[in-house]
Every structure is written in structure tokens, then in C-alpha cells.
Amino acid sequence: MAVTSAGTPNPATIRREAARRRTFAVISHPDAGKSTLTEALALHARVIGQAGATHGKGGRRATVSDWMKMEQDRGISISSAALQFEYRDTVINLLDTPGHADFSEDTYRVLSAVDCAVMLVDAAKGLEVQTMKLFEVCRHRNIPIITVINKWDRPGLDALALMDEVFERTGLTPTPLTWPVGQSGDFRGVLDRAGGTFTRFTRTDGGATIAGEETLDAAAAEAAEGEAFTNAVEESELLDLEDQNHDQEAFLAGRTTPVMFASAVLNFGVHKLLDTLVDIAPAAEARPDRDGEPRPVDAPFSGFVFKVQAGMDTNHRDRLAYIRVCSGVFERGMVVTHASTGKPFATKYAQQVFGRDREVVDEAFPGDVVGLVNASALRVGDSLYLDKKVVFPEIPTFSPEHFMVIRAKDSSKYKQFRRGIQQLDHEGVVQVLRSDLRGDQAPVVGAVGPMQFEVAEDRMVNEFNAPCTLERLNYSLARRTTPECVSTLARERSVEVLSRSDGELLALFSDRWRLAGVEREHPDLVLEPLVVS
Numbered sequence: 001m002a003v004t005s006a007g008t009p010n011p012a013t014i015r016r017e018a019a020r021r022r023t024f025a026v027i028s029h030p031d032a033g034k035s036t037l038t039e040a041l042a043l044h045a046r047v048i049g050q051a052g053a054t055h056g057k058g059g060r061r062a063t064v065s066d067w068m069k070m071e072q073d074r075g076i077s078i079s080s081a082a083l084q085f086e087y088r089d090t091v092i093n094l095l096d097t098p099g100h101a102d103f104s105e106d107t108y109r110v111l112s113a114v115d116c117a118v119m120l121v122d123a124a125k126g127l128e129v130q131t132m133k134l135f136e137v138c139r140h141r142n143i144p145i146i147t148v149i150n151k152w153d154r155p156g157l158d159a160l161a162l163m164d165e166v167f168e169r170t171g172l173t174p175t176p177l178t179w180p181v182g183q184s185g186d187f188r189g190v191l192d193r194a195g196g197t198f199t200r201f202t203r204t205d206g207g208a209t210i211a212g213e214e215t216l217d218a219a220a221a222e223a224a225e226g227e228a229f230t231n232a233v234e235e236s237e238l239l240d241l242e243d244q245n246h247d248q249e250a251f252l253a254g255r256t257t258p259v260m261f262a263s264a265v266l267n268f269g270v271h272k273l274l275d276t277l278v279d280i281a282p283a284a285e286a287r288p289d290r291d292g293e294p295r296p297v298d299a300p301f302s303g304f305v306f307k308v309q310a311g312m313d314t315n316h317r318d319r320l321a322y323i324r325v326c327s328g329v330f331e332r333g334m335v336v337t338h339a340s341t342g343k344p345f346a347t348k349y350a351q352q353v354f355g356r357d358r359e360v361v362d363e364a365f366p367g368d369v370v371g372l373v374n375a376s377a378l379r380v381g382d383s384l385y386l387d388k389k390v391v392f393p394e395i396p397t398f399s400p401e402h403f404m405v406i407r408a409k410d411s412s413k414y415k416q417f418r419r420g421i422q423q424l425d426h427e428g429v430v431q432v433l434r435s436d437l438r439g440d441q442a443p444v445v446g447a448v449g450p451m452q453f454e455v456a457e458d459r460m461v462n463e464f465n466a467p468c469t470l471e472r473l474n475y476s477l478a479r480r481t482t483p484e485c486v487s488t489l490a491r492e493r494s495v496e497v498l499s500r501s502d503g504e505l506l507a508l509f510s511d512r513w514r515l516a517g518v519e520r521e522h523p524d525l526v527l528e529p530l531v532v533s
């Protein structure tokens with residue numbers, strides 16, 4: 001029991017529970033195999049009987065994480081949820097992230113709630129654009145990164161060349177834990193670099209069940225695999241010479257990245273990844289608050305909202321706020337304080353959600369994710385706490401790059417329209433920008449990726465019963481400005497100033513040349529980039 005008979009959390013229990021939590025997300029470019037890996041991890045942890053060797057793409061069976069109709073139609077993963085399972089007495093929290101680049105803002109928010117990231121790389125493609133973007137966010141937040149080279153069963157790049165690429169593009173020294181035996185496309189298995197043993201790669205039927213793993217000592221491996229094994233050993237020795245061996249301190253400090261080789265679709269390397277997460281990924285630890293002061297894990301309950309989501313599926317037409325627990329014990333029904341309003345918040349309906357499945361959660365510890373149902377007062381970045389106040393750092397809002405004017409199609413539905421817009425703004429589905437000139441009937445919505453508009457439109461129709469029209473505006477750049485600059489900017493051609501609901505004033509420009517022109521003409525204007533932090 002985490003709570004003593006007097007009702008006060010037991011600090012030793014909380015510390016022990018926090019120490020056995022591993023909370024991470026997978027970062028990758030679309031198609032690298034994230035959904036496949038997620039399924040395979042869940043299969044290994046035995047939370048799902050059979051991995052969806054087929055996914056929600058083009059007629060294949062849907063994976064657990066693909067549920068929104070749009071996701072299924074488009075074959076992409078839009079919404080994020082969390083998957084929790086136990087493995088080797090460790091509680092693994094895998095936070096799902098949307099695969100499509102248009103929803104990268106959601107991914108950035110999820111990354112604010114993890115302690116570690118798995119960077120999944122397609123062996124044939126190396127480090128792709130979206131992976132690099134997400135890598136930068138992880139680096140900025142000092143999130144340790146484990147690299148998984150996926151699809152080794154298919155012809156791809158050379159393993160050493162991939163290591164060079166990781167080093168050159170990320171600045172992290174790759175420290176492979178396993179090394180492939182056989183080139184990509186001729187996957188025989190992996191050499192465990194620390195133990196010198198060989199784990200043989202065995203195909204299973206479509207990867208739908210856990211692959212049997214056979215481990216051989218070096219002599220037996222050499223006899224069985226011949227040159228492929230001796231080459232792997234030689235390459236591993238080259239890595240030794242370069243000091244590319246795992247060092248826990250350097251990994252946690254973000255100087256190195258442990259690497260392993262896998263074939264997610266055939267379930268190979270997945271078991272090793274789970275072991276690695278248990279053995280070296282950081283546990284849930286004290287999180288710094290807004291002032292940099294760490295909140296110890298055994299302090300009274302605290303957490304922050306990293307995602308708000310609604311309308312996920314017709315059976316659950318409600319709104320969920322996902323909280324990352326930072327300290328103490330979360331107990332369903334507890335009344336906590338909402339830091340930004342100072343008001344009490346009752347947590348009567350708390351759930352763990354992954355895909356379509358929801359489970360009531362009664363208790364959660366640091367590192368865990370809890371979905372609070374119908375939490376309409378909560379916004380992304382909000383802190384909740386018990387007894388001792390804490391405010392966690394804000395989650396930055398991104399600079400929108402696409403802008404549309406949104407209007408209700410049917411003026412008699414204006415009330416629904418307004419409610420819908422407000423809701424989408426709260427959730428951060430799109431950013432809502434207003435000005436006196438445009439009025440409330442036709443606000444501007446801004447997005448990082450245009451597909452966010454499709455989600456917004458779909459939800460306005462299906463959830464809020466407020467069909468709307470969207471009209472593109474010719475802006476592609478936003479800069480933060482101040483009230484003093486508004487009158488000067490208003491006189492400029494094709495520039496518009498709008499206010500966002502967080503109070504920021506945004507000046508919109510058609511492109512960077514127009515911005516440069518205005519800056520040249522008015523060097524005193526405040527026009528700051530909206531940075532990601």
C-alpha cells in the first residue's frame with residue numbers, strides 16, 4: 001500500500017515506485033517503424049496477445065494506437081496516448097507520439113513529459129528530417145537518447161557508416177550495445193558487445209508472435225556463422241579502439257547514445273530494447289519547477305498537463321487531460337489544486353488510456369501518466385498539486401506557419417461555433433488569433449502543419465455540430481510584438497497583428513522577405529521569433 005492508514009503517502013514507497021518507472025517516447029521519421037515497434041514492445045510485455053503485424057494502414061488491421069477515424073482513413077497517427085506495462089518488475093510508460101510531421105507540436109508536448117527517448121532510425125534511410133527535428137528538442141531538454149537502427153532485415157546502409165552519420169549529425173558518440181552479424185538485408189543476429197555472445201535472429205510468422213531467441217557463445221557463433229560473425233567481432237573491436245563503449249554517466253549527460261540493431265516487424269531486438277530500458281534508462285526523478293527548484297519524488301502529489309484531447313472515439317465523447325505525475329501518489333478521487341486558478345480540482349474520473357482501451361486508474365506514481373476525464377478547466381502546461389504549491393515550467397507554444405479564417409457556415413449555429421473554437425484553442429489543436437478588425441465571428445486559426453486544420457474542421461462538424469468554412473490567408477510567418485508597435489505595423493502592407501489567447505501579440509507576414517523589409521524600414525520594432533524551448 002502506498003498510503004498509510006493515516007492517509008498520508010509513505011515516502012519510502014513512493015521513492016521505490018518512482019525508481020522502478022521508465023517513461024519514454026519513440027522519436028522517428030514517419031515510416032521508420034514506430035507503430036510496429038510499439039506493438040512489438042507491448043507484445044513482449046505481454047499486454048497484447050498478438051502484435052498487430054498489420055497496422056492501420058490501407059486495409060490492415062488497426063494497431064492499438066490508431067483509433068481516431070481520421071487516423072484510420074489517412075493511415076496516420078494523430079492522437080497521443082500512453083501505454084503502461086510491467087517488464088522485469090519495472091513499470092514502463094510508453095508515451096505515444098503522432099507520426100505525421102504536421103502534428104509535431106503534439107510530439108513536442110509529449111517530449112516534455114518523458115525521461116528518455118528512443119530514436120528509431122530506418123537502416124536504409126539514416127537520420128531523416130523529422131527525426132532530426134525531434135532530436136533537437138530532446139537535446140534541448142537534456143533527454144537521454146537510445147538509438148535503435150530498425151529494418152536490418154532489409155538492404156540498407158553499412159553499420160559503421162550509420163554510426164558515423166549519427167555522430168556527425170547529432171554530435172552524440174554512438175556506443176553500440178549490440179552489433180549486427182550480417183549486413184543489412186542479411187540479418188543473422190547480433191553480437192552482444194559486452195558479453196561477446198551471439199543472439200541468433202529467427203524469423204517468426206509475420207512477426208506476430210514473440211521470436212524465440214537463441215544465444216550462442218563466440219566459438220559456437222563462429223562455427224555457425226563463419227565470416228559474418230568474425231567481421232562483426234572485428235568491427236566491434238574497431239569501436240573499442242575509438243572508445244565507443246557504453247558509459248552510463250556520459251549517456252545520462254547527453255554525450256553518448258547507446259545503439260542497438262533491430263527488425264521491429266519481425267520482433268527482433270525488441271526484447272533487448274526492453275532490457276536496455278530497464279537497465280540504463282533513467283527512472284522518474286525530481287523534476288525542476290518553473291524556478292529550477294527540483295520537486296522531490298516523495299513530496300506531496302504534483303503533476304502537469306502535457307496533452308488535452310477530445311472526441312477520440314464515439315464511445316467516449318469526452319475530453320481528457322493527460323497528466324504526467326511528478327511527485328507523490330496520485331489517487332483517484334483526490335482533490336488537488338489547479339495552480340493557475342488556485343481552484344480545487346476533483347479527480348473523480350481518472351483513466352489510463354491507450355488506443356481504444358481505457359482502464360480506471362486508482363493510483364499512480366511519479367513517471368506515470370493519468371488521463372483526467374472531462375477536465376475542461378485544464379490546459380496544456382497547467383500544474384496540479386496537493387498541499388505544497390508547485391508550478392512546473394510552461395510548455396512552449398509553437399510558431400504557426402499556416403493561417404486560415406474560420407467562419408460558421410450556418411449563422412444560427414454561432415453558439416456551437418464559439419464553443420467549438422474555444423475548445424480547440426484550449427486543447428491546442430489550432431491556435432486561435434483574434435483582432436477587433438476581424439471580430440469574433442471570423443477569427444483566424446493558426447497551425448504548424450495544415451493537417452491540424454482538417455482535424456479542427458472535422459471536430460467542428462462532428463463534435464460541436466458547427467459546420468464551418470476555412471479560407472486560407474497568405475501569411476507564413478509569425479513574430480511576437482508589443483502593443484507599442486501595433487499602430488506602425490498596422491500601416492504596413494500585407495502585415496497583420498492578432499492576439500493569441502495566451503496574451504501574446506503576433507505579427508503575421510507573408511514571407512521572410514516581407515518581414516526583412518519591415519525590419520529594415522523600422523529597425524526599432526519588436527519582432528521576435530517565437531522560439532521552441
Ligand code: G4P
Nearest residue numbers: 030031032033034035036055099150151154263264265266
Ligand atoms: P511509423 O509508425 O513509423 O510510420 O511506421 P510503421 O510502423 O507503420 O512502419 C512503416 C512500414 O515499415 C510498414 O510497412 C512496416 O511493416 C515496415 N516496417 C516496420 N519495421 C520494419 C522492419 O523491421 N523491417 C521491415 N522490413 N519493415 C518494417 P508498410 O509497407 O507500410 O506496410 P506492410 O504492408 O509492409 O505491412
